[in-house]
Amino acid sequence: MAPPRTTPKLPGKSLFNRASGALPTKKTRTRYWVVFSLMLALALSFSFGLLAWDNPMPVGSDGFWLIAQMRGSSILTMAIVAFCQAVATVSFQTVTNNRIITPSIMGFESLYIAVQTASVFFMGAAGVVALQGIWQFTLQVAIMVVLACLLYGWLLSGKLGNIQIMLLVGIILGAGLGSISTFMQRMLSPSEFDILTAKLFGSMNNADMSYMPVAIPLILIAGFFLISNSRKMNIVALGRDTTMNLGINHRTEVMRTLFFVSILMAVSTALVGPMTFLGFLVATLAYQLADTYDHRFVFPIAFLTGFVVLSGAYFVMKNIFYAQGAVSIIIEAVGGITFLIFILRKGRL
Amino acid sequence: MITLTEVHKKYSSEVTIGPVTLEIPTGGITALVGPNGAGKSTMLTMVGRLLGIDSGTIEVAGYDVTSTASKDLAKIVSILRQENHFVTRLTVRQLVAFGRFPHSKGRLTTTDEEIISRSIDFLDLAELEGRYLDQLSGGQRQRAYVAMVLAQDTETVLLDEPLNNLDMKHSVLMMQHLKRAAQELNRTIVIVLHDINFAGHYSDYICAMKHGKVVQFGTPERIMNDEILSEVFETPVQVIDGPNGPLAVYY
Numbered sequence: 001m002a003p004p005r006t007t008p009k010l011p012g013k014s015l016f017n018r019a020s021g022a023l024p025t026k027k028t029r030t031r032y033w034v035v036f037s038l039m040l041a042l043a044l045s046f047s048f049g050l051l052a053w054d055n056p057m058p059v060g061s062d063g064f065w066l067i068a069q070m071r072g073s074s075i076l077t078m079a080i081v082a083f084c085q086a087v088a089t090v091s092f093q094t095v096t097n098n099r100i101i102t103p104s105i106m107g108f109e110s111l112y113i114a115v116q117t118a119s120v121f122f123m124g125a126a127g128v129v130a131l132q133g134i135w136q137f138t139l140q141v142a143i144m145v146v147l148a149c150l151l152y153g154w155l156l157s158g159k160l161g162n163i164q165i166m167l168l169v170g171i172i173l174g175a176g177l178g179s180i181s182t183f184m185q186r187m188l189s190p191s192e193f194d195i196l197t198a199k200l201f202g203s204m205n206n207a208d209m210s211y212m213p214v215a216i217p218l219i220l221i222a223g224f225f226l227i228s229n230s231r232k233m234n235i236v237a238l239g240r241d242t243t244m245n246l247g248i249n250h251r252t253e254v255m256r257t258l259f260f261v262s263i264l265m266a267v268s269t270a271l272v273g274p275m276t277f278l279g280f281l282v283a284t285l286a287y288q289l290a291d292t293y294d295h296r297f298v299f300p301i302a303f304l305t306g307f308v309v310l311s312g313a314y315f316v317m318k319n320i321f322y323a324q325g326a327v328s329i330i331i332e333a334v335g336g337i338t339f340l341i342f343i344l345r346k347g348r349l
Numbered sequence: 350m351i352t353l354t355e356v357h358k359k360y361s362s363e364v365t366i367g368p369v370t371l372e373i374p375t376g377g378i379t380a381l382v383g384p385n386g387a388g389k390s391t392m393l394t395m396v397g398r399l400l401g402i403d404s405g406t407i408e409v410a411g412y413d414v415t416s417t418a419s420k421d422l423a424k425i426v427s428i429l430r431q432e433n434h435f436v437t438r439l440t441v442r443q444l445v446a447f448g449r450f451p452h453s454k455g456r457l458t459t460t461d462e463e464i465i466s467r468s469i470d471f472l473d474l475a476e477l478e479g480r481y482l483d484q485l486s487g488g489q490r491q492r493a494y495v496a497m498v499l500a501q502d503t504e505t506v507l508l509d510e511p512l513n514n515l516d517m518k519h520s521v522l523m524m525q526h527l528k529r530a531a532q533e534l535n536r537t538i539v540i541v542l543h544d545i546n547f548a549g550h551y552s553d554y555i556c557a558m559k560h561g562k563v564v565q566f567g568t569p570e571r572i573m574n575d576e577i578l579s580e581v582f583e584t585p586v587q588v589i590d591g592p593n594g595p596l597a598v599y600y
Contacts (some may be wrong), residue, residue: 020446231455245422
């Protein structure tokens with residue numbers, strides 16, 4: 001069998017130090033936990049800031065908590081959106097083996113826009129109201145998940161089964177739905193269009209707290225599966241051949257992951273509207289910050305980054321620039337610019 | 350031992366692999382040679398169950414590759430493809446550690462760490478184990494991939510053109526490493542090679558393929574012969590006696 005180790009020990013490198021693992025050296029470990037604590041501290045201080053800033057009551061009094069509670073709902077929404085976008089994007093990038101795409105391009109957002117536009121187009125301003133309510137929310141999530149699963153199932157099972165084609169079809173479907181929406185928007189009256197526009201910018205204020213009993217269990221289940229599957233995801237990230245060589249059924253993993261990703265994306269989109277570049281921004285930053293391949297360490301950082309970006313942007317826009325509505329636009333702009341810089345620097349898709 | 354029985358794979362009406370019936374003995378290095386498009390890599394990927402077969406059976410060490418669970422097969426046979434591009438940023442040691450996944454499911458024990466260290470040392474990568482793959486040269490990276498499949502600790506190792514993109518020195522070193530792995534670690538190594546002289550010198554058996562079929566199988570002494578090589582490669586080949594055994598001259 002194998003010969004005894006013949007390599008002489010390198011100076012200062014004992015056998016004990018020869019450990020594998022996501023964070024192999026002391027330096028990377030320290031760095032990771034410093035970054036983690038920093039992000040956690042930022043997240044907590046932004047949440048506290050959002051609750052307490054401009055709160056006329058003294059901290060700790062009953063009145064303070066009453067006001068804080070009302071503001072708390074938007075913090076909960078941010079946490080949910082950050083979680084959905086972060087976990088979904090990181091997982092999606094892993095199974096597609098591509099670090100620059102986001103699940104939003106699979107047509108979720110266009111579908112959301114098309115549904116919203118169609119409701120206003122066919123039912124007028126009353127249509128927006130008709131789309132509110134827990135059943136409508138559930139239905140909207142269900143439609144998006146079913147559509148995504150049909151697309152994945154159909155495109156990944158066929159003879160041409162490959163992820164590139166699936167992405168391409170997703171983008172084309174999205175573009176098609178987008179044109180239909182634009183066409184309908186053209187024919188709306190200005191006041192109806194105004195109502196619609198307010199719905200089409202991703203906004204934390206779109207979220208209705210009555211949706212939470214459906215949204216939270218859904219994302220907990222999907223999130224639990226994706227995060228607990230981290231060790232397998234580390235392998236799937238190496239591509240199909242290596243994954244299969246190591247004894248994992250690549251197709252099953254990809255399909256299962258895409259199913260849960262579609263749930264997360266559908267919940268996030270149905271809750272607050274389109275957030276095209278948030279996921280990309282968060283995942284890219286998370287990989288830079290965590291500096292490891294291991295999903296067990298990337299997921300928490302991605303979630304915290306997402307929350308810090310969202311809450312930070314809200315805090316700054318609300319309390320410094322008094323322009324709360326522009327937050328998602330700002331995030332999209334920053335995310336989009338990051339995306340462009342990333343592509344230009346990397347020079348390829 | 351790898352046994353292929355009436356293996357058949359159809360791509361289109363013109364391109365088919367098989368029927369191939371072949372027995373690759375346990376131990377040593379078996380080289381798959383043949384002209385481009387002969388189906389060497391395809392056959393290797395079918396044995397490594399990365400590609401399904403249309404009919405016939407493939408058995409590795411007595412296990413049918415189509416019916417045995419993939420996670421069990423991963424402890425019996427490992428395969429390394431030619432193109433390895435990872436989006437993930439990994440150090441050499443992290444990559445090699447992935448080879449232990451079929452055994453440890455990602456939770457590395459001290460035994461795993463020892464095997465990882467041994468594979469790394471075996472391919473002389475000890476000094477590079479903390480480096481990231483994108484900081485390595487092509488030859489070093491190729492060695493890291495091979496270390497990963499060795500860490501998988503399978504009886505059978507399939508390698509698809511591991512000498513691709515390696516210069517003379519690194520090709521020789523790689524073949525020496527593989528030869529040692531076959532002898533000292535008791536592995537059965539099946540390898541796709543383009544250079545017939547590498548096959549002739551380092552392998553224990555040569556399997557020559559052409560048009561999707563196995564045309565010759567035997568020891569290098571038997572295959573390294575003017576008529577057989579000229580016929581397999583469809584080009585005039587002359588075998589002469591070199592300082593270290595027969596040499597095929599074809600340019």
